[in-house]
Amino acid sequence: MLATIRENLAPRHLGLVGLCILAWAYMSLFRYDSYGIEEAAALDLLMNWSIVHQIASPVAFFGMPDLRAILFIPLDMHWVGSLPAAKVFTMLILFGTALMYYKWSEERYDNEASMMATTLLLIAPISLMQTDALGTGVYLLCAFVVSAFLDRLLHESERASPSWFFLQILVCTFAVSLHPMGLALPLALIWRWSFEKEHRNKARKMIIAMILATAVMLFLRWGWYGMDAAAANPLAILADAIIGSPLLHPANSWGIGLVVADLGIAAIIATLLIHRRNLDSMTLMLTFSSIIGVTHADHAWVLVFWATTLFLGMPLLIQLNERIGWRGITGQRGLVLICVMVLATIAMSTAKNYKNIGRLELKSDTDMVISVLAREAEESSTDKFLAASQWPARTLLATRRDVLPLPPANKDMSDFAAKIRGITHVAFNPQLKSQHDLARNFAALSDTYKTIALIPGGVVLKKSAADTHQSGGQHPNAHTPPHSGKTK
Numbered sequence: 001m002l003a004t005i006r007e008n009l010a011p012r013h014l015g016l017v018g019l020c021i022l023a024w025a026y027m028s029l030f031r032y033d034s035y036g037i038e039e040a041a042a043l044d045l046l047m048n049w050s051i052v053h054q055i056a057s058p059v060a061f062f063g064m065p066d067l068r069a070i071l072f073i074p075l076d077m078h079w080v081g082s083l084p085a086a087k088v089f090t091m092l093i094l095f096g097t098a099l100m101y102y103k104w105s106e107e108r109y110d111n112e113a114s115m116m117a118t119t120l121l122l123i124a125p126i127s128l129m130q131t132d133a134l135g136t137g138v139y140l141l142c143a144f145v146v147s148a149f150l151d152r153l154l155h156e157s158e159r160a161s162p163s164w165f166f167l168q169i170l171v172c173t174f175a176v177s178l179h180p181m182g183l184a185l186p187l188a189l190i191w192r193w194s195f196e197k198e199h200r201n202k203a204r205k206m207i208i209a210m211i212l213a214t215a216v217m218l219f220l221r222w223g224w225y226g227m228d229a230a231a232a233n234p235l236a237i238l239a240d241a242i243i244g245s246p247l248l249h250p251a252n253s254w255g256i257g258l259v260v261a262d263l264g265i266a267a268i269i270a271t272l273l274i275h276r277r278n279l280d281s282m283t284l285m286l287t288f289s290s291i292i293g294v295t296h297a298d299h300a301w302v303l304v305f306w307a308t309t310l311f312l313g314m315p316l317l318i319q320l321n322e323r324i325g326w327r328g329i330t331g332q333r334g335l336v337l338i339c340v341m342v343l344a345t346i347a348m349s350t351a352k353n354y355k356n357i358g359r360l361e362l363k364s365d366t367d368m369v370i371s372v373l374a375r376e377a378e379e380s381s382t383d384k385f386l387a388a389s390q391w392p393a394r395t396l397l398a399t400r401r402d403v404l405p406l407p408p409a410n411k412d413m414s415d416f417a418a419k420i421r422g423i424t425h426v427a428f429n430p431q432l433k434s435q436h437d438l439a440r441n442f443a444a445l446s447d448t449y450k451t452i453a454l455i456p457g458g459v460v461l462k463k464s465a466a467d468t469h470q471s472g473g474q475h476p477n478a479h480t481p482p483h484s485g486k487t488k
Contacts, residue, residue, distance in 0.1 A: 019095055022095075022122060022123070023091060023095070025351070026091050026128060026131060027084075027087075027088065027091075028355070029128060029132075029351060029354050029355050029358075030084065030087050030131075030132050030358070031132060031357055031358035032083070032084055032358065033358070033361070034083065034374075034397045034398040035363055035364075035367040035370065035371070035394075035398060036132060036133050036357075036363075036364070036367065037083070037133055037134055037394060037397060038133050038134055038135055038136065038226065038227075038228060039225075039226035039227070039228075039391050039393050039394050040065070040066055040068070040136065040178075040224075040225065040226025040227060040393075041068065041086075041133070041134035041135070041136075041226075042134075042226075042393035042394045042396075042397050043059065043062050043063070043065050043069075043225075043226055043393040044065050044066065044068045044069040044072050045072060045076070045083075045086060045134075045397075046059045046062075046393055046396060046397070047059050047065050047069050048069055048072050048073055048075075048076040048080075049076055049080050049081060052073065052076050052077055052080065053076075053080050057396070057402075058392075058396075058402055058403065058404055059392075059393065059396070061392075061404060061405055062225075062392050062393055062405060063225040063226070063405070064220050064221055064225065065226075066136075066177040066178050066221065066224075066226070067173065067174040067177045067178070068139055068174075068178065070174075071089075071093075071139075072086070072089075075089050083397075086134055087131060087132060087134065090131050090134050090135075090138055090139075091131050093138055093139065093142055094122070094127060094130075094131055094138045094141075094142075095122070096142070097138065097141050097142040097145055098118050098121055098122050099118075100142075100145040100146070100149070101114075101117075101118060101121070101141070101145055101307070101311060102114045102115070102117075102118040104145060104148060104149075104282055105117060105118070105311050105315075108280065108282075109314075109315040110315070110318075112318065113314040113315040113318055114311075114314075116310075116314050116336070116340055117310040117311045117314040119344075120310050120314075120340065120343055120344065120347070121306070121307055121310050121311075123344060123347045123348065123351070124241060124242075124303075124306060124347055125240065125241070125242065125243065125244035125245070125347055125350040125351060125354065126240055126241045126244075126299065126302050126303045126306055127303065128244075128351060128354060129240070129244065129245055129299060129354075130299055130300065130303045133299070135299060135300055135303065136178045136179045136227070136300040137299065137300035137301070137302070137303030137304055138303070139174075139178055140175060140178055140179060140181055140182060140289065140300060140304055141303070141304060141307055143171055143174055143175040143178070143182070143185060144175070144184075144185060144282065144285040144286065144289070145282065146171055147168060147171045147172070147175070147185050147189070147281065147285070148280065148281045148282035148285065150164050150167055150168045150171065151168065151189060151192065151281045152281075154168065154202070154206070155196075155199075161202075161205065165205070165206070165209070168189070168206075168209075169209050169210075169213050171185070172185055172186050172189070172209075172210055172213045172214065172217075173213045173214075173216070173217045176213070176214050176217040176218065176221070177217050177220070177221050178224075178300075179224060179227060179293075179296070179300055179301075180224060180292055180293070180295060180296055181289040181292050181293045181296075181300070181301060181304060182289075183214065183288075183292055184284075184285050184286075184287075184288035184289035184292055185285055186210040186211070186213070186214045187284075187288050188281050188284035188285040188288055189206065189210050189281060190206075190207050190210050190211070191284055192280075192281050192284065193206045193207055194207065226393070227296065227298060227300075228298040228299060228300070229298070229366075230295075230296045230297050230298055231297045231298065233254055233257075234257070234261075234294055234297035235254040235257035235258050235261060236251060236252070236253060236254045236257055237257065237297050237298070237299065237301075237302055238256075238257035238258075238260045238261055238297075238302055238305065239253035239254065239255075239256035239257035239260065240299065240302055241260050241302050241303075241305070241306040242256060242260060242343070242346055242347070242350070243256060243346070243350055244350035244351075244353065244354055245354060245357060246364075247357055247362045247363075247364065248350075248353050248354070248356065248357070248362075260305075260306070260309070263309050263313060264290065264305050264306075264308060264309040264313070266313070267308070267309050267312040267313030267316060268287050268290065268308065268312060270312075270313075270316050271283060271287075271312045271316070272287065274316075283312065286304070286307065286308040286311070286312065287308065287312075289301075289304050289308075290304060290305045290308045293305060314336075317335070317336055317339065318333075318336055320335070321333060321334065321335040321336050364457070365455065365456045365457030365458075366391060366394075366429075366457045366458070367394075367398075367457070368455055368456075368457050369427050369429075369453070369455060369457040369458040369459075369460060370389070370391060370394055370395050370398050370399075370427065371398065372427070372452070372453040372455075372460045373387055373389065373395055373398070373399055373425055373427050373460060374395075374398040374399045376425055376452075376460075376462065377399035377400070377401045380424070384424060385399075385401050385402075385424055385425065386401075386402055386403075386404070386422055386423050386424050386425070387399065387401070387402070387403045387404070387423070387424065387425040387426070387427065388403070388404045388405065388406050388407060388420070388423045388425070388426045388427075389403050389404075389405070389406065389426075389427045389428070390406055390427060390428040390429060390435070390458065391427075392404060392405050395427065404423070406426070406428055406435075406438060407419055407420050407423075407438075408438075409437035409438045409440075409441050410441060413441070413444055413445075416441050416445075417445060417448070423463070424462065424463045425460065425461065425462050425463070426442065426449065426460070426461040427458060427459070427460045427461075428458055428459065429457065429458035429459070430458065430459055431458075442461055447464075448463060448464060449461040449462065449463055449464075450462055450463075450464060
């Protein structure tokens with residue numbers, strides 16, 4: 001019987017069992033409240049919930065969503081309003097992406113390096129964090145690897161415009177809509193096709209298509225609404241790749257971030273020098289995105305940078321160990337095994353602590369501001385709550401009430417007061433330079449809007465009861481939905 005099991009048990013079956021165990025671990029560590037979601041991801045979900053199920057909602061005023069909204073359509077048709085379902089969906093995207101990276105790395109390097117890099121990526125704290133937040137980084141990595149496989153099919157095709165060509169354009173627009181790092185995809189493809197000598201006509205079409213697709217999406221998504229705020233110190237946020245959520249460790253962890261940065265930079269430079277004449281599109285995408293992401297250092301960039309470090313650095317580490325090592329498994333793989341065991345131990349220890357975020361209801365500075373509005377929404381009657389928030393999609397998820405974007409600043413105070421007449425609560429961060437003018441506007445209305453919370457993440461203002469009763473809690477120019485204010 002055991003012999004029969006061994007004969008029919010392939011390595012891929014053990015891999016699937018491992019993914020099932022990892023999926024159980026992910027789902028047990030997720031936080032199941034309405035906080036910690038990226039603003040752009042929250043907008044994508046709310047847009048689909050509003051359209052697919054015809055729920056009246058002010059999300060049309062929040063801005064242009066990214067193209068993740070397309071992927072969320074099948075999800076929202078069956079599990080509308082379910083954040084856990086969205087997190088499981090993102091987890092499956094991550095697992096599928098990791099398997100495709102394994103396939104790419106196995107073909108380019110070897111099975112050993114691919115297996116180690118894939119495993120370390122899946123158990124990394126930053127992977128869990130980005131999945132839990134429906135993060136942009138997961139979908140960017142997916143777009144890169146799908147585009148790399150499409151690029152290979154395009155090079156192998158004998159047709160001038162195969163069907164893969166149009167799919168490549170769609171993947172390009174998808175990546176560019178997510179984050180500035182998405183620009184790495186068209187840059188890498190243009191670089192690759194610029195040196196194409198055999199299929200010049202196909203190369204010219206590809207370059208023109210990439211430029212046009214990128215230009216159109218940049219016009220639609222200029223500013224990339226909904227991204228997490230960039231870190232003041234990129235080294236500090238890079239440390240989160242290993243030690244996990246900033247809610248669980250001190251903010252001055254830039255030393256660990258420096259180690260991560262050194263490893264990633266060394267892997268990128270060594271790969272470019274060794275394979276400079278044989279750089280594929282996947283390597284170029286990872287390299288370009290890691291460089292572009294420095295301009296907006298957030299957790300999406302940390303995930304992409306860590307994936308780049310693992311998949312480019314692991315083959316180099318094995319080669320280095322073989323050159324400096326002795327004979328036998330200890331000499332040939334001793335350094336590699338030590339590095340892998342240290343990273344895996346830190347990852348598992350951090351994952352164990354990650355559960356404390358949900359258990360202790362820990363929140364970021366921004367989520368603390370939003371939680372004040374959520375408490376106000378619970379205490380206010382339905383017809384006396386209409387909020388304006390700097391983070392409208394996340395606020396709507398938490399409050400389940402109508403939320404509008406912040407009103408524009410106005411030098412004419414009478415006109416400004418008239419436009420916000422129906423707004424009962426306002427939440428924003430007055431420390432941001434972009435919000436200074438708006439803060440001055442509300443400071444001039446201090447007799448109408450009282451400060452009920454002033455915390456590191458921002459300020460929450462509430463309209464006095466007399467003014468709320470006089471205005472009826474309804475803003476005539478707000479275009480609020482004609483329902484009771486509850487959002488499904």
